Amino acid sequence: MEARAAHAGWLDELLHEVRRQMARRTGADPRAVLDWLSRQIDADVALVGSAGAVETATARFPRQILPSLEPTLARLAGGQMAAAATEAGALQVRLEALGPRAPRPVLVVAGTSAPTPDAASLVSHAGSVIALLDRAQDADTTFRGYQRKARQLRFAVFSALLAGDLTLARRMTTGAVPALLDAERLRVYLLQCTPEDRDRLAQIHQDGSGYHGTGLMVHCPAFKEHLICLVAENADKDDVTDEHDGTDETAGAEAADGTDGADTDPETAHGQGAVLRRLVRENPHYALGISSPYPLGATAEAYGQALHALAAARQTPERVGAYLGRTPLVPLLPHEDAATWARAFLRPLASTPRATLDITRLAVTFPRSAVARLLDISRNTVSHHLRRVETTLGLDLGDVRTRAALDLAFCLSPGPQPDNGSGGSVSSAGAYGRPTPTLDELLRTEPAHAWAREFLRPLQDTRGRDLHTTLSAWIDANTDAQRTARHLGLSRNTVRAHLRAAEHLLSRDLLTTGSGIHDLVHALHITSLPPVG
Numbered sequence: 001m002e003a004r005a006a007h008a009g010w011l012d013e014l015l016h017e018v019r020r021q022m023a024r025r026t027g028a029d030p031r032a033v034l035d036w037l038s039r040q041i042d043a044d045v046a047l048v049g050s051a052g053a054v055e056t057a058t059a060r061f062p063r064q065i066l067p068s069l070e071p072t073l074a075r076l077a078g079g080q081m082a083a084a085a086t087e088a089g090a091l092q093v094r095l096e097a098l099g100p101r102a103p104r105p106v107l108v109v110a111g112t113s114a115p116t117p118d119a120a121s122l123v124s125h126a127g128s129v130i131a132l133l134d135r136a137q138d139a140d141t142t143f144r145g146y147q148r149k150a151r152q153l154r155f156a157v158f159s160a161l162l163a164g165d166l167t168l169a170r171r172m173t174t175g176a177v178p179a180l181l182d183a184e185r186l187r188v189y190l191l192q193c194t195p196e197d198r199d200r201l202a203q204i205h206q207d208g209s210g211y212h213g214t215g216l217m218v219h220c221p222a223f224k225e226h227l228i229c230l231v232a233e234n235a236d237k238d239d240v241t242d243e244h245d246g247t248d249e250t251a252g253a254e255a256a257d258g259t260d261g262a263d264t265d266p267e268t269a270h271g272q273g274a275v276l277r278r279l280v281r282e283n284p285h286y287a288l289g290i291s292s293p294y295p296l297g298a299t300a301e302a303y304g305q306a307l308h309a310l311a312a313a314r315q316t317p318e319r320v321g322a323y324l325g326r327t328p329l330v331p332l333l334p335h336e337d338a339a340t341w342a343r344a345f346l347r348p349l350a351s352t353p354r355a356t357l358d359i360t361r362l363a364v365t366f367p368r369s370a371v372a373r374l375l376d377i378s379r380n381t382v383s384h385h386l387r388r389v390e391t392t393l394g395l396d397l398g399d400v401r402t403r404a405a406l407d408l409a410f411c412l413s414p415g416p417q418p419d420n421g422s423g424g425s426v427s428s429a430g431a432y433g434r435p436t437p438t439l440d441e442l443l444r445t446e447p448a449h450a451w452a453r454e455f456l457r458p459l460q461d462t463r464g465r466d467l468h469t470t471l472s473a474w475i476d477a478n479t480d481a482q483r484t485a486r487h488l489g490l491s492r493n494t495v496r497a498h499l500r501a502a503e504h505l506l507s508r509d510l511l512t513t514g515s516g517i518h519d520l521v522h523a524l525h526i527t528s529l530p531p532v533g
Contacts, residue, residue: 043111050103098131150210161299183232190306198227222370290322315504332447342412404521452526458505470498
């Protein structure tokens with residue numbers, strides 16, 4: 001009875017060790033099981049891997065005996081034997097193969113005497129536990145690999161949607177096309193949370209195909225606190241007053257404070273939207289920006305809206321903001337003249353490699369470090385490509401006004417056009433022999449002036465804070481808050497507070513990605529120009 005009780009006690013301790021090992025976040029450690037077994041049977045133990053090398057062992061295990069055991073270890077690893085007992089000098093050695101698949105690891109027990117039947121049984125139990133822990137480790141490694149690949153595929157689908165290439169998105173998901181790609185429209189919900197939480201949220205809401213039902217949760221590689229959520233919009237259930245088909249018809253509307261204004265309320269219209277809103281309510285450090293509904297081919301525009309809405313949402317008590325639309329500047333500029341200016345501006349880049357142009361398009365909006373993370377390249381590589389563009393254009397991309405002009409040119413033209421012999425400078429002749437217009441001439445039009453006045457209108461009533469002055473000084477200081485503070489006689493924290501307040505009022509992201517700075521640059525510049533006529 002005492003032996004049986006002792007044996008049961010051993011097994012209880014072994015099961016306790018199994019539970020402890022399974023709870024380890026860094027994976028199972030067979031060394032702990034070996035040390036426990038060594039204490040119970042008064043022998044030293046080693047785990048020899050399938051390749052014949054010691055993976056782990058107790059501190060006093062006599063490794064010098066292993067060369068003489070190589071033939072037996074090979075037969076055990078190859079599946080020809082399950083267990084063996086032998087001698088190595090004065091030591092009694094017991095060997096047991098672990099697991100069902102060859103080549104197998106082998107448990108080696110060396111002591112001054114042969115193990116008792118109970119000790120031999122405990123060795124077998126411990127070996128089975130190590131084999132199970134190893135298989136659990138393999139399964140966990142496989143699961144983590146699957147999660148990593150699923151995350152990479154979701155980001156690849158998102159990237160294809162950003163580029164407006166729906167065919168590519170479907171081709172890369174052949175055999176398991178996400179339901180999102182069958183939707184007519186989508187919204188982008190941009191959730192700000194901790195990096196640990198976004199991993200957990202993406203995993204617990206993931207379905208068996210690696211997607212998220214009718215949506216996608218995508219880890220933003222540039223900003224580790226952003227979880228990009230693409231949610232299919234059911235057009236049949238829309239009761240939107242303003243259809244928001246991607247044309248931003250509602251000029252001057254600000255990001256909402258969580259009510260979604262005239263748009264369909266995602267709280268009731270979309271299960272995933274409701275989940276995201278609930279998460280923000282329950283977590284005071286979360287914030288959520290919501291785009292208008294867009295066709296799938298305009299995902300980039302929806303993502304840009306969500307960025308702006310998130311910037312505004314962070315300044316509201318509810319920490320939820322829905323972008324209600326604001327007429328962009330580009331369609332208000334005279335079409336032919338604007339296209340002529342953009343082509344002339346970009347013409348020197350006609351022979352520039354596509355990779356350099358793609359990196360530059362990102363870098364005029366996102367910080368260089370974010371571009372490097374986004375494309376999985378070094379920051380030095382990003383800088384190298386930008387220096388090539390700076391040299392070609394003769395411009396300084398470290399200047400915010402230059403970046404705004406280049407971004408506007410990219411928006412107005414599909415890309416650099418080769419020189420047709422009329423000259424490569426910005427002042428070369430435009431269509432029908434007319435001189436190429438200057439940027440100031442494009443921005444001096446009445447529609448552009450109306451847009452700028454409407455854009456800056458929310459800054460007029462700021463309860464004693466002269467945000468317009470702060471923003472103007474900030475742009476003049478090339479978005480350097482410290483220089484702005486010195487110029488205005490304010491503290492740097494006050495300048496940052498003014499910028500955060502302006503983000504909310506303008507519904508533009510100024511501090512995270514800076515994607516709203518270019519609109520601010522153009523609006524301030526336009527209001528400094530006399531209108532035509």
